Amino acid sequence: MRRILSLLLLTALLACAGPSRGPRTAIKGDHIQVFLEYHGRAKSLSVVGDFNEWQPGQDMYSELGSDNWRCSLELLPGRYTYLLRVEKDDGIHFVLDPTSYEEVRDGQGRRLSVLDLSAAMGDTSGKK
Numbered sequence: 001m002r003r004i005l006s007l008l009l010l011t012a013l014l015a016c017a018g019p020s021r022g023p024r025t026a027i028k029g030d031h032i033q034v035f036l037e038y039h040g041r042a043k044s045l046s047v048v049g050d051f052n053e054w055q056p057g058q059d060m061y062s063e064l065g066s067d068n069w070r071c072s073l074e075l076l077p078g079r080y081t082y083l084l085r086v087e088k089d090d091g092i093h094f095v096l097d098p099t100s101y102e103e104v105r106d107g108q109g110r111r112l113s114v115l116d117l118s119a120a121m122g123d124t125s126g127k128k
Contacts, residue, residue, distance in 0.1 A: 028074060036061070036072075036097065102114040
């Protein structure tokens with residue numbers, strides 16, 4: 001009986017844990033491949049940030065089905081700020097990445113998501 005209760009408790013804890021936070025990364029030569037994921041309805045989705053000079057349409061997400069989206073970026077080690085550009089029926093919205101570990105405010109008071117890859121591959125100097 002105790003074992004069954006332990007298994008039920010473990011199952012309940014795992015169900016409440018929710019999705020993991022933060023992007024998945026992989027080393028690819030001198031770059032880091034970053035996989036961003038988004039869950040929600042959208043007509044189109046891209047990521048804009050200082051790594052692509054805030055230009056929409058350069059780094060598009062692919063729809064995987066069931067309102068799941070994924071984007072792959074290849075970046076040098078560094079610290080980057082970004083937002084998601086989400087096109088919906090009611091227009092275009094710039095939103096924080098809900099999986100980001102960190103956010104900052106820019107000089108205009110806007111909240112931005114942070115992607116910190118500065119410690120990847122031993123780099124501690126910041127952006128290259």
